[in-house]
Amino acid sequence: MAMRRKTWVWAPRKQPKPAVPAHLKESVRSKADEFVKQHLKPAYIKPPPTNPEINYIIDIWTRWYQSYFYFCATYASPSPHALSPTFELRFARMGYIGNERFNLAYMRHTGNWNEIYFDLSVEECLTAIRDEPYFLR
Secondary structure (H helix, E strand, O other), X not given: OOOOOOOOOOOOOOOXXXXXXXXXXXXXXXXXXXXXXXXXXXXXXXOOOOOOOOOEEEEXXXXXXXXXXXXXXXXXXXXXXXXXXEEEEEEEEEEEEEXXXXXXXXXXXXXXXXXXXXXXXXXXXXXXXXXXXXXXX
């Protein structure tokens, strides 16, 4: 059996993520909260289903974490076999890339984020979240 030689490979350093300015954080939060109130909550928060085994959305909210802005949903689990009466899931992520631009990702069923849109403005991100089938379907 032949032995393989180890070789060194050049690996460039990752660029640091840009810091999100405070004024942009507040602007994004206010636009997103209004968007959630106007579009997402009326479309996705419904009365509890008649079948108590089915999870359903009871709240949609947003939050910043480092340079990412998340859209999250709180689900109710009315089943008597549920581990918890509620649970939270993130369904969309806006990653800040600088110059008031974002990459937009959705959470896959595997638990990994999949970036599908790149270099978008806040308004373009909100439009994609509202119109595209990857988010909250």
